[in-house]
Amino acid sequence: EKGGWSSFMAKEVSEEPDAVSNTLRGRLHDGAVVIPELEGLDDLFRDVSRVIVIACGTAAYAGQVGKYALEQWTRVPVDVELAHEFRYRDPVLGPDTLVVSISQSGETMDTLMAVKYARERGAKTLSICNTQGATIPRESDAVVYTHAGPEVAVASTKAFVAQITALYLFGLHVARLRGSLSPVEIADHVVELEAVPGKIAQILEREQPRIEQFAHWMADTRSVLFLGRHVGFPIAMEGALKLKELAYIHAEGFAAGELKHGPIALIEAGQPVFVIVPSPRGSGELHRKVISSIEEISARGARVIAIAEEGDAAVLPQADEVLRIPLAGPLFEPLLAVVPLHIFAMGLATAKGLDVDQPRNLAKSVTVE
Numbered sequence: 458e459k460g461g462w463s464s465f466m467a468k469e470v471s472e473e474p475d476a477v478s479n480t481l482r483g484r485l486h487d488g489a490v491v492i493p494e495l496e497g498l499d500d501l502f503r504d505v506s507r508v509i510v511i512a513c514g515t516a517a518y519a520g521q522v523g524k525y526a527l528e529q530w531t532r533v534p535v536d537v538e539l540a541h542e543f544r545y546r547d548p549v550l551g552p553d554t555l556v557v558s559i560s561q562s563g564e565t566m567d568t569l570m571a572v573k574y575a576r577e578r579g580a581k582t583l584s585i586c587n588t589q590g591a592t593i594p595r596e597s598d599a600v601v602y603t604h605a606g607p608e609v610a611v612a613s614t615k616a617f618v619a620q621i622t623a624l625y626l627f628g629l630h631v632a633r634l635r636g637s638l639s640p641v642e643i644a645d646h647v648v649e650l651e652a653v654p655g656k657i658a659q660i661l662e663r664e665q666p667r668i669e670q671f672a673h674w675m676a677d678t679r680s681v682l683f684l685g686r687h688v689g690f691p692i693a694m695e696g697a698l699k700l701k702e703l704a705y706i707h708a709e710g711f712a713a714g715e716l717k718h719g720p721i722a723l724i725e726a727g728q729p730v731f732v733i734v735p736s737p738r739g740s741g742e743l744h745r746k747v748i749s750s751i752e753e754i755s756a757r758g759a760r761v762i763a764i765a766e767e768g769d770a771a772v773l774p775q776a777d778e779v780l781r782i783p784l785a786g787p788l789f790e791p792l793l794a795v796v797p798l799h800i801f802a803m804g805l806a807t808a809k810g811l812d813v814d815q816p817r818n819l820a821k822s823v824t825v826e
């Protein structure tokens with residue numbers, strides 16, 4: 458039930474804090490990560506030498522965010538691949554390969570077929586899924602459920618933040634098994650994770666009305682670009698996907714470093730560009746590089762909408778709008794930065810009078826290949 462909300466999507470975006478906290482619930486104990494579903498399965502994960510994440514659409518962007526954390530924390534190489542590409546290229550798989558599938562519905566045919574394919578070729582399989590008892594978790598060796606609650610709107614929102622949360626929990630679980638992080642380091646990351654729901658709630662409270670107003674002003678926009686770097690790159694892709702599917706306008710996400718290799722040719726006066734700005738407290742170098750991308754595009758007339766942490770003044774000279782997110786560790790910023798983009802896509806589609814729950818040509822669960 459929509460319960461007072463104008464759409465399921467509005468309700469589901471408002472539930473993003475709960476999607477994270479419910480996914481964490483029962484899995485954190487005194488600064489340690491304990492995933493009851495994975496009990497007795499240590500052998501499955503301790504000795505893997507490679508992880509391949511497979512998924513489609515938004516779930517694949519969650520996988521791309523997860524790659525940064527998984528590699529950093531476990532020191533196991535991680536590749537992320539679209540499920541429908543993976544299966545048709547004769548991938549190298551073996552018993553030391555762990556294939557992690559991510560799916561909200563657990564029924565996406567492309568992802569299911571890729572999981573079966575990986576299993577038949579001897580790889581180990583873990584499913585990250587939001588739907589209890591769905592086909593993909595049943596076909597996998599192990600499952601970590603996201604507890605985002607039922608997602609009704611066709612476009613995925615709260616499931617996305619829950620998927621990143623589950624991947625992070627899994628990464629910390631494996632880091633403990635392999636000894637690649639100390640208990641103190643794990644506890645620090647757990648503190649960050651536990652703070653995420655409150656920070657998302659803050660964004661919804663402080664920025665949502667402004668973003669909706671702003672989306673309203675932009676209702677006639679024909680094209681929007683999104684730039685990000687590092688973990689901000691998949692967030693840029695997610696922002697663009699959501700805008701395409703909800704508002705039916707041309708949108709593209711780029712890695713900020715790729716600008717000068719081509720996309721900067723698209724920049725002309727008035728072109729709206731969202732830029733996800735990493736915290737200056739993380740890698741100062743990353744921050745400086747993104748600020749210099751902002752300078753390059755604004756010099757060419759782009760209308761820059763920066764998503765930046767509170768207090769970051771470096772964005773002010775060039776940005777036309779600044780959407781603020783609370784302070785967080787570098788790997789936890791994507792869980793915050795995506796929220797304004799979900800609100801924006803929903804706001805712009807609403808301003809155009811479109812049905813945000815049922816975009817044209819799309820189905821919630823894609824059960825054909």
Ligand code: F6R
Nearest residue numbers: 514515516560561562565612613
């Ligand atoms: C985008 C969206 C889709 C799904 C994709 C995978 O908003 O909803 O891109 O993320 O179809 O679906 P699941 O996660 O059910 O496998």
